[in-house]
Amino acid sequence: MDKALGDKIPEFNKKKSGGGDGVGLSGASLGLGDHRTKFEILIIILVAVVIIGGSEFLLKWFGVPQYVLPTPSQIVTALFTEWKFIWPHLLVTLYELLVGFAIGASIGFVLAAVITQFPFVEKIVTPYILLLVTTPMLALVPLLILKLGFGSEPRIIAVALASGPMVMINSATGFRRVDLAKIALARSFGASTFQIFTKIRIPMAMPMIIVGLMVGSIFGLLTTVGAEMVGGAEGLGNRLTYYSALIRMPQFFAVILILAIIGISIYVLFYWIGKKWASWEA
Amino acid sequence: MMDATHMRKAAGASDKRSTKMLVERATKYYQTRTGSVHALDNVSLEVRDGEFLCILGPSGCGKSTLLWSMGGLHDLTDGEIRLGPEKITKPHPEIAMIFQDANLLPWRNLAANIALPFELKRKPVDQERIDALLKRVDLWGFESKFPRELSGGMQQRASIVRSLSVNPSLLLMDEPFGALDAFTRDEMNLLIQEIWMETGKTIVFVTHSISEAIFLADRVAVMSARPGRIARIFDIDIPRPRPVDIQTRPDFIERVLHIKASIDHGRKPHVGLAIT
Ligand SMILES: Nc1ncnc2c1ncn2[C@@H]1O[C@H](COP(=O)(O)OP(=O)(O)O)[C@@H](O)[C@H]1O
Numbered sequence: 001m002d003k004a005l006g007d008k009i010p011e012f013n014k015k016k017s018g019g020g021d022g023v024g025l026s027g028a029s030l031g032l033g034d035h036r037t038k039f040e041i042l043i044i045i046l047v048a049v050v051i052i053g054g055s056e057f058l059l060k061w062f063g064v065p066q067y068v069l070p071t072p073s074q075i076v077t078a079l080f081t082e083w084k085f086i087w088p089h090l091l092v093t094l095y096e097l098l099v100g101f102a103i104g105a106s107i108g109f110v111l112a113a114v115i116t117q118f119p120f121v122e123k124i125v126t127p128y129i130l131l132l133v134t135t136p137m138l139a140l141v142p143l144l145i146l147k148l149g150f151g152s153e154p155r156i157i158a159v160a161l162a163s164g165p166m167v168m169i170n171s172a173t174g175f176r177r178v179d180l181a182k183i184a185l186a187r188s189f190g191a192s193t194f195q196i197f198t199k200i201r202i203p204m205a206m207p208m209i210i211v212g213l214m215v216g217s218i219f220g221l222l223t224t225v226g227a228e229m230v231g232g233a234e235g236l237g238n239r240l241t242y243y244s245a246l247i248r249m250p251q252f253f254a255v256i257l258i259l260a261i262i263g264i265s266i267y268v269l270f271y272w273i274g275k276k277w278a279s280w281e282a
Numbered sequence: 283m284m285d286a287t288h289m290r291k292a293a294g295a296s297d298k299r300s301t302k303m304l305v306e307r308a309t310k311y312y313q314t315r316t317g318s319v320h321a322l323d324n325v326s327l328e329v330r331d332g333e334f335l336c337i338l339g340p341s342g343c344g345k346s347t348l349l350w351s352m353g354g355l356h357d358l359t360d361g362e363i364r365l366g367p368e369k370i371t372k373p374h375p376e377i378a379m380i381f382q383d384a385n386l387l388p389w390r391n392l393a394a395n396i397a398l399p400f401e402l403k404r405k406p407v408d409q410e411r412i413d414a415l416l417k418r419v420d421l422w423g424f425e426s427k428f429p430r431e432l433s434g435g436m437q438q439r440a441s442i443v444r445s446l447s448v449n450p451s452l453l454l455m456d457e458p459f460g461a462l463d464a465f466t467r468d469e470m471n472l473l474i475q476e477i478w479m480e481t482g483k484t485i486v487f488v489t490h491s492i493s494e495a496i497f498l499a500d501r502v503a504v505m506s507a508r509p510g511r512i513a514r515i516f517d518i519d520i521p522r523p524r525p526v527d528i529q530t531r532p533d534f535i536e537r538v539l540h541i542k543a544s545i546d547h548g549r550k551p552h553v554g555l556a557i558t
């Protein structure tokens with residue numbers, strides 16, 4: 001017998017129970033907003049052109065020195081000329097982010113799935129997870145470096161610690177939204193507890209899981225870059241401190257441009273995943 | 283198929299049939315924080331093979347508790363339920379439930395929703411049977427639609443297809459049309475009568491509507507509340523197929539009033555009637 005169903009006869013035509021206290025973006029803000037018309041997209045592009053062109057023009061017009069603020073064209077030029085020196089660092093950052101996120105997200109997901117099955121355990125554990133969510137894991141990096149050296153390990157751990165709890169707390173919100181009617185339905189067709197988990201609970205929780213993955217990976221990116229700035233000689237974060245120390249501002253902004261592109265790619269990736277796997281809830 | 287229909291009509295509603303399911307002295311207490319609720323008290327009920335049995339009663343009288351126990355979804359505190367020689371303690375492949383509101387999975391399209399029972403039973407999908415059923419309930423061509431794109435009536439028709447797709451011999455329906463508007467409800471009642479006549483399945487149908495019960499049933503088991511008991515059983519020998527407008531005929535209304543009176547009997551006169 002599935003524990004959640006027990007003796008209960010679900011109340012139909014009522015909204016599913018639980019949920020609502022996840023940290024992070026709400027399900028609705030997962031999207032890139034409502035559908036945009038061609039006209040609106042045109043305006044968005046136009047604004048970008050005005051900002052980029054305008055700053056290019058103004059910086060040149062007022063003769064702002066490169067070391068104060070480089071022009072967009074200088075930044076893009078630096079990106080191309082410096083690329084051969086930057087891309088190994090990009091790989092390091094991506095590696096740390098991916099490995100740290102994969103570890104953190106898997107642990108967070110499994111923990112959420114297991115813990116929500118035991119309300120008592122969940123009540124005990126949740127405050128600690130919240131503590132992990134709210135404490136900036138960057139603070140641990142100096143300590144981790146002290147213990148583990150200047151390699152990738154301390155940063156991977158920091159990323160896992162930053163993204164895991166985010167994934168966990170949002171997934172748990174998803175898993176808590178039990179719909180007893182759906183569970184009863186599956187059971188009436190002879191579903192096992194495991195089948196109920198894979199065919200009902202996970203799909204039901206999917207929108208919140210995806211939100212957790214999105215927020216978690218963005219948190220992971222922040223932590224990766226921050227941890228690289230704290231210590232070590234590799235990664236895009238390290239390049240930021242490096243270029244700013246040498247006052248090589250076009251290169252500095254080129255790195256920021258790369259980080260922005262990574263961040264947006266993560267967002268777009270999860271937006272599409274959400275569209276594919278969680279659009280039923282919209 | 284038609285042979286079964288004719289045989290059924292020839293046999294008549296009150297004909298003696300073998301027992302499909304037997305509920306014996308079913309008693310159920312729910313344990314709650316504020317004490318225990320006595321939901322079923324010594325309920326004994328015979329479901330005959332191939333009959334259309336309606337369980338009628340006001341909200342909260344224990345209809346769902348009884349039906350869900352018959353489906354093996356709940357445990358009883360005392361008594362037992364048997365399907366033939368088998369004791370029902372968990373869901374049984376011969377039994378399918380149909381729930382109030384269609385209870386389709388919103389993340390699956392119609393085809394995937396209907397395939398769910400096969401997936402859960404790890405059996406190949408019987409597409410031929412499903413297609414025939416979809417055509418029968420006028421859902422052919424809607425397989426790629428998602429539940430939110432369908433009307434309430436269409437959703438409930440899909441859930442009927444889902445239940446029938448695995449060919450159960452006993453259908454348990456818990457106020458399946460309670461959330462539908464009156465017109466759709468009439469349509470659905472006609473449809474379920476036709477399906478019952480064509481397939482020869484045994485149907486136990488829970489409702490709180492007296493006229494729905496009389497329209498559909500061979501027998502109406504009226505339940506009384508607190509604790510839930512079977513108060514009386516009425517034979518409904520109206521010939522089939524029964525058209526919808528039968529409900530406005532004097533003899534039909536006569537039956538409604540008769541059952542209503544039997545429910546009112548024993549109540550304090552000023553207590554309003556929860557049944558419509
Ligand atoms: N899980 C439960 N815990 C406690 N009481 C319950 C539970 N389920 C139903 N009941 C109570 O049992 C009685 C019968 O409920 P139910 O079988 O749902 O009635 P019906 O389907 O006729 O409306 C009601 O008084 C209801 O409040």
Ligand SMILES: [Mg+2]
Nearest residue numbers: 345346347457
């Ligand atoms: Mg009920």
